[in-house]
Amino acid sequence: MSVNDFAGEHALVTGGAGFLGAHLVRELLARGSKVTVWDNLHTGREKNLAAIRTKISFSEKDIRTVEAKSVAEKFSVIFNLACPASPPHYQKDPVYTWETSVLGIRNMLQLAELQGARLLHASTSEIYGDPHVHPQGESYWGNVNTVGVRSCYDEGKRAAETLCADYTRFKGVDARLFRIFNTYGEFMHPDDGRVISNFCVAAAKGTPVPIYGDGSQTRSFCYASDLIAGILALARLPRERYDGPINLGNPGEFTIRELVTVLERITGKKLSTQNHPLPLDDPKMRRPIIERAERILGWQPKVQLEEGLRRTYDYFAAEIGSLA
Amino acid sequence: MSVNDFAGEHALVTGGAGFLGAHLVRELLARGSKVTVWDNLHTGREKNLAAIRTKISFSEKDIRTVEAKSVAEKFSVIFNLACPASPPHYQKDPVYTWETSVLGIRNMLQLAELQGARLLHASTSEIYGDPHVHPQGESYWGNVNTVGVRSCYDEGKRAAETLCADYTRFKGVDARLFRIFNTYGEFMHPDDGRVISNFCVAAAKGTPVPIYGDGSQTRSFCYASDLIAGILALARLPRERYDGPINLGNPGEFTIRELVTVLERITGKKLSTQNHPLPLDDPKMRRPIIERAERILGWQPKVQLEEGLRRTYDYFAAEIGSLA
Numbered sequence: 001m002s003v004n005d006f007a008g009e010h011a012l013v014t015g016g017a018g019f020l021g022a023h024l025v026r027e028l029l030a031r032g033s034k035v036t037v038w039d040n041l042h043t044g045r046e047k048n049l050a051a052i053r054t055k056i057s058f059s060e061k062d063i064r065t066v067e068a069k070s071v072a073e074k075f076s077v078i079f080n081l082a083c084p085a086s087p088p089h090y091q092k093d094p095v096y097t098w099e100t101s102v103l104g105i106r107n108m109l110q111l112a113e114l115q116g117a118r119l120l121h122a123s124t125s126e127i128y129g130d131p132h133v134h135p136q137g138e139s140y141w142g143n144v145n146t147v148g149v150r151s152c153y154d155e156g157k158r159a160a161e162t163l164c165a166d167y168t169r170f171k172g173v174d175a176r177l178f179r180i181f182n183t184y185g186e187f188m189h190p191d192d193g194r195v196i197s198n199f200c201v202a203a204a205k206g207t208p209v210p211i212y213g214d215g216s217q218t219r220s221f222c223y224a225s226d227l228i229a230g231i232l233a234l235a236r237l238p239r240e241r242y243d244g245p246i247n248l249g250n251p252g253e254f255t256i257r258e259l260v261t262v263l264e265r266i267t268g269k270k271l272s273t274q275n276h277p278l279p280l281d282d283p284k285m286r287r288p289i290i291e292r293a294e295r296i297l298g299w300q301p302k303v304q305l306e307e308g309l310r311r312t313y314d315y316f317a318a319e320i321g322s323l324a
Numbered sequence: 325m326s327v328n329d330f331a332g333e334h335a336l337v338t339g340g341a342g343f344l345g346a347h348l349v350r351e352l353l354a355r356g357s358k359v360t361v362w363d364n365l366h367t368g369r370e371k372n373l374a375a376i377r378t379k380i381s382f383s384e385k386d387i388r389t390v391e392a393k394s395v396a397e398k399f400s401v402i403f404n405l406a407c408p409a410s411p412p413h414y415q416k417d418p419v420y421t422w423e424t425s426v427l428g429i430r431n432m433l434q435l436a437e438l439q440g441a442r443l444l445h446a447s448t449s450e451i452y453g454d455p456h457v458h459p460q461g462e463s464y465w466g467n468v469n470t471v472g473v474r475s476c477y478d479e480g481k482r483a484a485e486t487l488c489a490d491y492t493r494f495k496g497v498d499a500r501l502f503r504i505f506n507t508y509g510e511f512m513h514p515d516d517g518r519v520i521s522n523f524c525v526a527a528a529k530g531t532p533v534p535i536y537g538d539g540s541q542t543r544s545f546c547y548a549s550d551l552i553a554g555i556l557a558l559a560r561l562p563r564e565r566y567d568g569p570i571n572l573g574n575p576g577e578f579t580i581r582e583l584v585t586v587l588e589r590i591t592g593k594k595l596s597t598q599n600h601p602l603p604l605d606d607p608k609m610r611r612p613i614i615e616r617a618e619r620i621l622g623w624q625p626k627v628q629l630e631e632g633l634r635r636t637y638d639y640f641a642a643e644i645g646s647l648a
Binding site: 103129141145146147151155159162164167171 | 426453482
């Protein structure tokens with residue numbers, strides 16, 4: 001991939017101060033794009049952008065209330081990443097989460113339409129819910145509870161996909177959907193609450209690693225740089241080659257217990273564990289079929305779990321140290 | 325049921341000029357309620373309310389843009405029925421449909437919260453999509469395509485259920501969901517496009533009855549007065565007894581071909597049929613389990629298909645006659 005393949009572009013990244021946003025913004029800069037970040041700092045953190053703060057334009061904006069026609073800047077591409085994404089975060093204020101997903105995508109689609117920008121929308125493997133088929137390809141329609149505790153996120157994201165598809169079909173907007181499976185890496189929120197951050201934080205603090213359920217449930221883990229490479233490949237794809245949502249994730253599947261073992265190798269410590277009940281509607285398994293991304297984008301994840309987890313653990317250890 | 329059980333109530337009916345709205349408004353009046361109707365007449369028709377126009381307050385309002393705090397009237401109960409509901413209507417402008425469902429419910433929930441009114445929200449069997457289990461109980465999570473041609477309605481309605489549930493859990497709003505299965509009766513739009521109106525209109529005009537697919541797909545058909553009785557029973561239910569969405573529909577299951585036979589009995593005519601391809605993502609079967617409505621509401625449909633269809637056919641025949 002050429003280093004300057006985003007030269008001449010002006011990218012808007014909503015949620016740019018969040019975990020994935022912080023990675024995406026850096027990679028866009030590295031590839032020559034001008035970058036504007038909108039983030040209301042609900043879960044995003046300014047410190048994630050501190051090192052590159054002078055190279056970007058940043059506004060503390062809430063996409064629930066942005067009016068397309070009052071936006072002064074002109075963008076060629078919009079990456080819509082704004083939304084709390086971890087269960088503890090998105091369940092704290094479900095109405096806010098739903099609104100960010102649903103009102104947010106509407107405002108961003110209106111902006112994309114008005115400005116003729118292409119829109120890359122962060123959807124999620126959560127739209128598959130607790131899947132009845134395994135692994136999950138893009139043609140699977142999902143198994144989601146409409147009125148459960150995870151629904152604000154899952155259904156909000158489903159409805160956002162729908163509006164993107166209809167803006168493409170009926171209003172000619174170039175809106176592209178990618179479905180993010182579990183991703184990890186530097187810039188994750190220490191209170192993210194998902195397994196990798198829970199484990200790294202506990203290991204760094206020397207407290208017991210929390211295991212929900214019996215630890216036999218599986219997850220796939222994609223390292224952030226791999227995911228960003230996939231998103232940017234989708235953003236560079238000629239428009240006529242896009243034909244629907246694309247899974248982005250790492251098909252490598254690990255049980256929660258296996259993750260403990262890898263982390264023990266990395267830290268060189270025997271980790272104690274503590275059992276907790278499985279949260280409500282927690283998916284038992286989730287693994288992407290990525291044949292479509294391989295075929296259309298020529299994309300595959302490259303970073304092995306042990307390597308990515310080592311980098312991530314170092315990041316969390318430093319974060320914990322700075323708070324101590 | 326006492327005749328005046330809505331005396332002292334001020335009901336807002338959104339979509340009150342539509343098919344079900346026209347029935348609901350009449351029944352509310354009959355039971356002693358004061359009634360306000362909001363309808364933007366997108367698919368609703370003023371003629372549906374002409375006979376009772378002097379007994380209600382009517383405003384041409386769009387729930388997508390109503391601001392709760394600028395509403396002058398004070399309501400004790402809100403029935404949110406506004407949304408195009410037949411596939412040809414809701415697929416004509418999918419963005420409008422999605423917005424009516426999604427922005428509409430948000431505005432109505434804000435209004436219910438502000439006014440302390442209870443909210444009765446019209447959800448739909450469409451949230452079950454093309455179901456993998458048959459018949460469908462309320463605990464079934466559905467099988468819906470997020471990016472298909474029906475998604476604007478299906479996913480819009482799913483996301484609306486979610487917001488209702490979260491307003492109940494997190495904001496203390498008394499929001500109650502009912503899922504409407506196929507319903508028919510007087511005041512249906514002649515261009516509704518669903519099977520009963522298609523069949524009655526064709527039979528009245530003497531044109532061939534359109535059969536989509538091979539006609540072996542099944543539907544359940546609930547007569548409007550039965551459905552309204554269920555909605556009003558839910559509205560009268562003591563709050564603490566509501567514990568989630570309730571199916572309202574008639575479990576009697578008929579193939580499309582059987583419907584032709586009943587209509588032939590009613591009209592005393594041999595009807596010619598014309599075959600068409602099955603529309604995209606058309607559900608192969610749909611039938612409600614109504615055990616919950618029976619148990620919680622003491623409700624059951626009473627009107628047999630032949631009786632309801634006779635009344636409906638007479639209505640359509642008069643409609644066609646008045647247009648001729």
